[in-house]
Amino acid sequence: xxxxxxxxxxxHRRRRGAELFLLILALVVGIGAYASVGLGVDGEVPTNLxxxxxxxxxxxxxxxxxxxxVAPYADPVLLPIVAALNGMGLAVIHRIDLAEDSGRxxxxxxxxxxxxxxxxxxLVFLPxxxxxxxxxxxxxxxxxxxxxxxxxxxxxxxxxxxxxxIQVGPLGFQPGEVAKVLLVVTFAGYLVVHRDALALAxxxxxFIDFPRGRDLGPILVMWVVSLGILILQKDLGSxxxxxxxxxxxxxxxxxxxxxxxxxxxxxxxxxxxAFQIFAHVQQRVDIWLDPFADRNGDGYQLVQALYGFAxxxxxxxxxxxxxxxxxxxxxxxxxxxxxxxxxxxxxxxxILLLYGLIVERALRAALISRxxxxxxxxxxxxxxxxxxxxxxxxGVTRLIPLTGLTTPxxxxxxxxxxANWVIIALxxxxxxxxxxxxxxxxxxxxxxxxxETQVVKTVKPS
Amino acid sequence: MSELTLFLVRIAxxxxxxxxxxxxxxxIRSDMFGARLPSAAGAPPAxxxxxxxxxxxRRGSPTHVAVIQGxxxxxxxxxxxxxxxxxxxxxxxxxxxDDYVSTRHxxxxxxxxxxxxxxxxxxxxxxxxxxxxxxPTTIGLGAQVRIGKTILELRK
Numbered sequence: 001x002x003x004x005x006x007x008x009x010x011x012h013r014r015r016r017g018a019e020l021f022l023l024i025l026a027l028v029v030g031i032g033a034y035a036s037v038g039l040g041v042d043g044e045v046p047t048n049l050x051x052x053x054x055x056x057x058x059x060x061x062x063x064x065x066x067x068x069x070v071a072p073y074a075d076p077v078l079l080p081i082v083a084a085l086n087g088m089g090l091a092v093i094h095r096i097d098l099a100e101d102s103g104r105x106x107x108x109x110x111x112x113x114x115x116x117x118x119x120x121x122x123l124v125f126l127p128x129x130x131x132x133x134x135x136x137x138x139x140x141x142x143x144x145x146x147x148x149x150x151x152x153x154x155x156x157x158x159x160x161x162x163x164x165x166i167q168v169g170p171l172g173f174q175p176g177e178v179a180k181v182l183l184v185v186t187f188a189g190y191l192v193v194h195r196d197a198l199a200l201a202x203x204x205x206x207f208i209d210f211p212r213g214r215d216l217g218p219i220l221v222m223w224v225v226s227l228g229i230l231i232l233q234k235d236l237g238s239x240x241x242x243x244x245x246x247x248x249x250x251x252x253x254x255x256x257x258x259x260x261x262x263x264x265x266x267x268x269x270x271x272x273x274a275f276q277i278f279a280h281v282q283q284r285v286d287i288w289l290d291p292f293a294d295r296n297g298d299g300y301q302l303v304q305a306l307y308g309f310a311x312x313x314x315x316x317x318x319x320x321x322x323x324x325x326x327x328x329x330x331x332x333x334x335x336x337x338x339x340x341x342x343x344x345x346x347x348x349x350x351i352l353l354l355y356g357l358i359v360e361r362a363l364r365a366a367l368i369s370r371x372x373x374x375x376x377x378x379x380x381x382x383x384x385x386x387x388x389x390x391x392x393x394x395g396v397t398r399l400i401p402l403t404g405l406t407t408p409x410x411x412x413x414x415x416x417x418x419a420n421w422v423i424i425a426l427x428x429x430x431x432x433x434x435x436x437x438x439x440x441x442x443x444x445x446x447x448x449x450x451x452e453t454q455v456v457k458t459v460k461p462s
Numbered sequence: 463m464s465e466l467t468l469f470l471v472r473i474a475x476x477x478x479x480x481x482x483x484x485x486x487x488x489x490i491r492s493d494m495f496g497a498r499l500p501s502a503a504g505a506p507p508a509x510x511x512x513x514x515x516x517x518x519x520r521r522g523s524p525t526h527v528a529v530i531q532g533x534x535x536x537x538x539x540x541x542x543x544x545x546x547x548x549x550x551x552x553x554x555x556x557x558x559x560d561d562y563v564s565t566r567h568x569x570x571x572x573x574x575x576x577x578x579x580x581x582x583x584x585x586x587x588x589x590x591x592x593x594x595x596x597x598p599t600t601i602g603l604g605a606q607v608r609i610g611k612t613i614l615e616l617r618k
Contacts, residue, residue: 018489025482036475040468076493077486084482193596197583318472343476350479357486372597 012435015076016068022080023060030056030087033319037095040320040342055109056087059116066120070127071432075361078431081354082409082424086112086417088351089410091319092331092338099325104412111414115421122425129429133373136189143182146175147225151232164235174415176229176238177406180245180384181419181426187246188376190218191253195372199254219259222246223266227274234280237405241387243267248383249376288401301328305337305396309345316344331412333404336396355389355408358382365431374430381423524577524603524616527570532612533559541616545571548609549582562586562610576600577616579607586610 031053038046046052060083067074090112094105126132132139149166150156156166165172191198226243229235247263274281283298291299291306304327311317324330324338331338340348362382366375388405395402406416527546528538539546539555546555549567558567564584571578578598581588588595589608601607607614 012493015489015493018492022482022486022489025478025485028478029482032475032478036471039471077489080482081486088479194583196580315472315476318468319475321468343472343479346476347479350476350483353483354486357483357490361490 011437014072019076023064023083026080026084027057029084033088033091036319037091040318041098063116063119066123070123071428073435074428074432078361078424081358085409092335093412096324096331104331108412111417115418118418119421119425122422126429129374132185133189136186139182140186143179146179149175164233177415177419181422184377184380187249188373188380191249192372192376195253199256227270230274236403237391244387245383249380252379284401305334308337308341312341312344314345316342334396335407335410336393359386362427365434369430369434378430381427526617527614528617529612529614545569558612560610560612567609
């Protein structure tokens with residue numbers, strides 16, 4: 001509480017000017033990559049550079065103006081980082097388009113427009129993130145429905161062995177991407193109410209407080225849901241993401257490492273059983289242990305990605321001068337391999353740093369946030385992004401077995417891009433509330449009843 | 463397009479990327495260390511005194527919590543011993559023999575000048591008036607907190 005009191009006196013500046021400056025740099029990063037691709041492939045600056053750059057700039061400026069108007073105290077670094085990553089992703093997808101003669105970059109630009117529109121809508125229609133706490137169980141139900149949707153006949157669609165798509169006419173969508181945002185809201189709303197019961201009771205064994213048996217209910221439910229996704233939808237990545245997310249939030253809410261021990265044991269137990277039973281899990285682990293055993297078959301994708309990283313070296317071959325299209329899925333899951341080949345380790349480290357900064361800013365918003373719900377939502381969203389980046393980049397670089405997930409903001413994929421823009425909007429909303437100076441309260445009125453009783457503004461009943 | 467030009471373009475692009483990363487970090491740095499502390503000129507409130515266990519005694523501030531209805535009617539506990547645990551368990555500051563009360567039902571805690579009642583995940587809930595509370599809620603003098611069949615209030 002003492003640290004909290006000193007933070008309350010710490011007045012944050014708005015920093016919107018700094019945000020604008022960084023946004024201009026981010027645009028240079030995005031549009032520069034696009035121009036560089038044109039120079040590398042065709043030997044000339046692309047003819048539509050002005051139109052493309054103008055569209056990108058318009059989107060970014062629109063987002064900035066909305067932040068200025070409705071969330072003036074929001075974190076100044078998040079939006080520029082996201083704009084830079086998104087712009088760079090577009091350029092790399094465009095590069096792969098040129099190699100494969102496809103038109104994904106245009107589609108991705110449309111999805112980015114949708115993403116920015118939802119970003120703006122979230123900020124405008126959600127003036128206070130605590131309203132979301134009312135929809136704790138509604139959000140949970142919606143998330144479960146969304147997760148079940150791909151299993152239904154007709155609209156469910158199986159792509160590359162994973163049943164995580166729904167197809168309505170020409171539009172494909174991954175409901176799991178939206179479900180992860182809803183699940184963060186559900187977990188936060190649940191834990192903020194029940195954390196004392198989860199944190200106080202329990203017995204101590206070997207210096208670690210273990211939770212009570214009957215409090216294991218929610219973690220068991222999440223475990224079953226994760227295993228269900230793994231078994232029924234054959235989606236390793238999402239299963240890992242959801243369970244890891246719940247564990248992180250449980251640990252942060254209760255401050256008890258016992259949950260990590262229990263959850264970790266459950267995760268490794270489940271993974272071991274899945275490894276024994278399911279061929280596709282075994283296959284992934286085999287590829288991870290020795291990708292070169294079957295380098296033209298199962299291991300082809302990973303081996304080509306590793307060749308790409310090696311061929312790129314420290315500063316890369318230059319945009320437009322590598323062969324990123326040799327890696328299957330190089331525009332989505334394996335986009336880091338394309339970047340590693342054409343821009344080298346230097347750019348890969350820069351991108352990892354940018355992801356690190358996003359997570360740092362999100363955790364910072366959680367740290368200074370004045371309400372428990374906002375803290376947990378910000379932590380959960382940071383956890384989603386961190387886990388996703390770790391799982392996918394760890395998989396591509398053969399640190400851990402490969403599990404399909406998109407690289408946030410870089411990969412080709414509309415559902416993921418749109419959901420991630422909404423995540424950033426929620427983070428900006430929470431950081432805006434956290435950084436806004438506390439309203440002055442009169443210290444002493446003659447009649448104590450006239451004193452304002454609350455420092456934190458409450459949610460108005462609707 | 464010559465090799466050299468393409469090489470320079472590549473180096474220039476990597477430089478731009480890193481300039482962006484470093485500027486973002488420098489903005490974060492200035493954000494951490496460059497914040498204004500409220501000054502006297504802006505007439506904000508004076509810095510709060512260091513946190514105390516219980517709010518300062520002032521005229522009209524509550525000193526104890528009393529059971530006013532239910533089996534243990536008349537039991538009291540001094541607010542100086544905050545936080546006060548209420549429940550059926552032996553470690554509770556106010557022990558209630560009420561079947562509708564959980565072992566560790568609720569607690570009353572101080573924060574700043576305010577007293578809060580906080581439900582500890584009880585089975586039957588803690589009510590302020592007709593409202594079941596879901597998060598720590600401020601209570602003032604005479605506010606009636608209902609726990610099971612028991613009603614408590616803050617008193618001078």
